[in-house]
Amino acid sequence: MELLCIRQWISGLLPTWLSAWCIKPVGGALVRQEPEYILLALMGSPLKKIMLCSSEKEIFSVEEQVMVQHSVIINNMIEDGSYNHEESKIPLDCVDSKTLKKVIDYCTHHTHHHNDNQEDLEAWDAQFLNVDSNGLYDLLMAANYLEIRNLLDLIYGTIKNMIKGKKIDEIRRIFNIKDHGFTPEEEEQNRKEYPHFY
Amino acid sequence: MDREKVDWSELPIELWPKIGKCLENHIDVLRFRSVCETWRSSIPSSHPNSPSFPMKIPHPINSSIKASLTQATLYLIESTDASFGSKLDPLAPSSSKGWLIKVEEGPKGVSLRLVSPISGRKIFHPSEDSPMIWNLLNYRVIELCKSYTLQNTGRFSASVSKVVFFPNSSWVGVEDSVACCVFLEGRLGIMKHGDEKWALVDDKNFYYDDVIVHRGQFYVTDKWGTISWVDTNSLKLIQFTPPLCGFGNKKHLVESCGSLYVVDRYYETEPRRRNYFGRQENRDAAVECFKVYKLDEDWGTWVDVKKLGDRAFILGRNCNFSVSAKELTGYQGNCIYFTDMFDLRMYSLDDHSIVTIDFDPSIEKNMMPQTAWLGHTI
Numbered sequence: 001m002e003l004l005c006i007r008q009w010i011s012g013l014l015p016t017w018l019s020a021w022c023i024k025p026v027g028g029a030l031v032r033q034e035p036e037y038i039l040l041a042l043m044g045s046p047l048k049k050i051m052l053c054s055s056e057k058e059i060f061s062v063e064e065q066v067m068v069q070h071s072v073i074i075n076n077m078i079e080d081g082s083y084n085h086e087e088s089k090i091p092l093d094c095v096d097s098k099t100l101k102k103v104i105d106y107c108t109h110h111t112h113h114h115n116d117n118q119e120d121l122e123a124w125d126a127q128f129l130n131v132d133s134n135g136l137y138d139l140l141m142a143a144n145y146l147e148i149r150n151l152l153d154l155i156y157g158t159i160k161n162m163i164k165g166k167k168i169d170e171i172r173r174i175f176n177i178k179d180h181g182f183t184p185e186e187e188e189q190n191r192k193e194y195p196h197f198y
Numbered sequence: 199m200d201r202e203k204v205d206w207s208e209l210p211i212e213l214w215p216k217i218g219k220c221l222e223n224h225i226d227v228l229r230f231r232s233v234c235e236t237w238r239s240s241i242p243s244s245h246p247n248s249p250s251f252p253m254k255i256p257h258p259i260n261s262s263i264k265a266s267l268t269q270a271t272l273y274l275i276e277s278t279d280a281s282f283g284s285k286l287d288p289l290a291p292s293s294s295k296g297w298l299i300k301v302e303e304g305p306k307g308v309s310l311r312l313v314s315p316i317s318g319r320k321i322f323h324p325s326e327d328s329p330m331i332w333n334l335l336n337y338r339v340i341e342l343c344k345s346y347t348l349q350n351t352g353r354f355s356a357s358v359s360k361v362v363f364f365p366n367s368s369w370v371g372v373e374d375s376v377a378c379c380v381f382l383e384g385r386l387g388i389m390k391h392g393d394e395k396w397a398l399v400d401d402k403n404f405y406y407d408d409v410i411v412h413r414g415q416f417y418v419t420d421k422w423g424t425i426s427w428v429d430t431n432s433l434k435l436i437q438f439t440p441p442l443c444g445f446g447n448k449k450h451l452v453e454s455c456g457s458l459y460v461v462d463r464y465y466e467t468e469p470r471r472r473n474y475f476g477r478q479e480n481r482d483a484a485v486e487c488f489k490v491y492k493l494d495e496d497w498g499t500w501v502d503v504k505k506l507g508d509r510a511f512i513l514g515r516n517c518n519f520s521v522s523a524k525e526l527t528g529y530q531g532n533c534i535y536f537t538d539m540f541d542l543r544m545y546s547l548d549d550h551s552i553v554t555i556d557f558d559p560s561i562e563k564n565m566m567p568q569t570a571w572l573g574h575t576i
Contacts, residue, residue, distance in 0.1 A: 133203060133204065133206075134201055134203065134204045137204045137206060137209070138204075140209070140213070141209070141210075144210065144213060152216075156216060156217050156220045157220065159217050159220075160217070160220045160221055160226075163221065163226065163229065163230060164221075164226055164340060165274075165276060165338050165339065165340040166229075166338055167335075167336070167337065167338050168229065168232050168233055168335065170338075171229070171233050172233060172234070175206035175207075175233075176203045176204060176205045176206060176207075177205070177206060177207055177233060177234050178205065178207075179207075179234070180233065180234040180235060181234055181235030181236070182234070182235055182238075186235075190228075190231070190232040190335070191333055191335055193228055193231075193232075193243070194225075194228055194232075194333055194334050194335040195225070195271075195301055195303075195310050195333075195334045196310070196333035196334060196335075
């Protein structure tokens with residue numbers, strides 16, 4: 001049966017307050033979610049899944065709503081119809097399996113636990129980002145590619161804490177920056193900009 | 199299969215500005231720009247119109263003359279490994295703890311100077327012949343907070359007991375900044391950048407003791423300890439806490455670990471009434487004790503705080519702050535450091551005793567290198 005008819009029928013049944021309630025954040029903006037999906041979920045229908053394919057050709061199945069809520073790229077793909085539920089998988093060639101699994105964990109946790117109190121969420125996030133420098137780099141690249149705003153902000157905050165309070169050569173070591181690219185004159189200029197006293 | 203450590207310079211170049219803009223403190227921005235050429239070119243050193251000090255603003259009392267708002271920054275210098283520091287390195291701490299310095303910025307072109315974090319007095323180098331340059335670039339430095347002083351020229355003496363200024367970030371233009379002060383006689387003044395004179399808030403009342411910036415807003419406390427929020431748009435006070443009814447003589451606001459505390463100072467004798475042209479501190483008054491209160495924001499009630507644990511509160515001359523004593527040399531936890539007349543004193547919440555400390559914790563002894571100190575007897 002045409003999904004369109006079902007949707008219109010369900011929309012007609014919904015009270016206004018439920019329609020108004022159906023807003024979700026996508027990529028930092030609030031977007032109205034199709035209330036009929038919520039109702040279908042409430043009625044116990046199986047939630048739609050989508051397939052994501054890592055660079056190592058491993059397939060991950062994840063709830064569509066979870067990824068659509070967090071990733072602007074995936075949301076755009078679903079909305080403009082370029083993704084066909086029955087056949088396709090979304091290829092993510094620049095994200096390896098380990099990182100993709102972590103990204104999916106992040107999005108899933110934040111969708112299902114968004115009503116938890118702030119402290120618990122922050123503790124979970126801190127645990128989630130307890131990774132080495134390589135892992136953080138991969139997560140940052142993946143979050144940037146998929147345009148997951150809140151994960152990006154979280155990672156920026158972590159990087160900020162890695163920089164704060166450290167000496168310059170320590171920062172270069174952490175981020176494995178081998179060549180700083182300054183001339184001796186520029187380095188001297190940098191020194192002068194720093195607070196110094198006699 | 200072990201992967202080689204990734205080279206972060208392969209990160210897409212458009213991400214560095216976003217990371218750089220997360221850093222708010224000026225010293226963090228400087229540090230970011232000193233790491234490598236890519237990072238340096240990704241962000242400017244500051245907003246072209248960010249606040250710069252000293253700043254000329256109208257005098258709070260006589261708006262026809264200009265006063266100078268100066269800024270000082272409190273830094274926490276963290277210890278480094280023994281291999282980095284050496285006995286001759288003047289700022290290398292002797293233990294694994296870090297320490298506190300307060301740096302006051304002089305007028306343009308003049309070097310910065312060290313002042314005591316508690317008393318605000320300038321720290322003099324014992325030898326003028328061989329000045330050593332200490333560049334903060336060589337140390338692990340964290341900015342703790344900023345404090346402000348209003349210095350004036352002419353015959354009007356310093357007429358404010360406390361002034362605060364917000365926002366003071368590298369990324370915000372000064373036109374958005376607001377200064378808030380408590381006058382010596384207890385009135386509250388506000389000035390937005392660009393105003394020609396200070397405006398009084400709640401001008402009928404003369405009993406404000408302290409002002410602080412907390413979570414980006416101005417909060418004041420009156421002589422009873424009740425905290426109000428200052429609405430800078432309407433210039434009105436909105437009561438933020440239930441009445442405290444602290445019976446001490448002077449209230450101080452301290453922020454510690456994200457919460458607001460009121461520290462109530464009890465003098466032994468009733469101090470003289472504050473004077474319009476008066477002195478900053480009550481010279482006759484000696485402190486008897488302190489009581490500390492914390493606002494329980496969930497229940498909206500005051501909690502009597504008997505123990506500060508590892509934290510030490512410092513009631514400095516121009517700003518109040520708290521530190522973790524186990525990370526710093528010279529400070530003890532569960533204590534309040536303050537000035538009383540000209541002395542530096544420490545109140546312990548354990549046994550309610552007060553001792554006069556003969557040096558600014560961790561400053562005088564560690565600042566000057568051993569060899570230089572011994573070589574130049576005073």
